[in-house]
């Protein structure tokens with residue numbers, strides 16, 4: 001059982017200086033709550049081991065937001081991938097956004113923006129050259145969010161989602177963050 005004192009130990013940021021919401025690193029015992037947020041807010045579901053593997057491999061950039069009662073209300077997770085550079089035969093590290101969601105009652109308070117900017121800073125530890133993500137072409141809200149952080153649409157991935165919807169492939173050069 002986690003005490004309130006322990007919960008606060010790795011909290012490292014408030015959101016817009018609002019003491020009601022905090023961002024901290026995710027822990028294994030948070031995963032059921034993270035999955036709960038994911039299942040309510042996004043059509044893409046993943047099995048428990050998928051989350052656990054990402055948490056084990058890239059714990060610095062798997063973040064959650066909690067409210068003042070300690071309830072998990074949002075999460076973000078990334079993985080690092082090696083990919084060929086556009087300009088040479090070298091392989092470079094890319095930060096690939098796996099998933100982000102904020103519970104519906106807590107939106108438009110800057111929580112997603114805070115999760116993104118904190119996790120993008122944290123993932124720099126892996127010497128990222130580029131941040132990349134996919135987003136449904138119909139997900140205007142998320143596209144606006146990414147554009148706010150200077151992501152640009154690079155291409156369209158046809159039929160990317162299980163239901164056949166296309167994705168925008170959006171990227172941001174690490175130098176521009």
Ligand SMILES: CC(C)(COP(=O)(O)OP(=O)(O)OC[C@H]1O[C@@H](n2cnc3c(N)ncnc32)[C@H](O)[C@@H]1OP(=O)(O)O)[C@@H](O)C(=O)NCCC(=O)NCCS
Pocket residue numbers: 041042100101102103106107108109110111112113114134135136139140141142144145146148
């Ligand atoms: C997309 C999502 C994560 C945004 O979370 P959020 O905490 O409400 O976003 P923020 O409050 O940090 O908003 C940051 C910026 O994003 C844009 N934005 C967020 N919600 C918006 C909306 N409803 N309409 C237009 N722009 C919006 C705005 O530019 C906003 O900045 P502003 O408030 O200064 O104008 C949230 O709506 C969500 O969880 N959606 C369902 C899951 C999802 O689509 N995930 C993305 C999958 S790729």
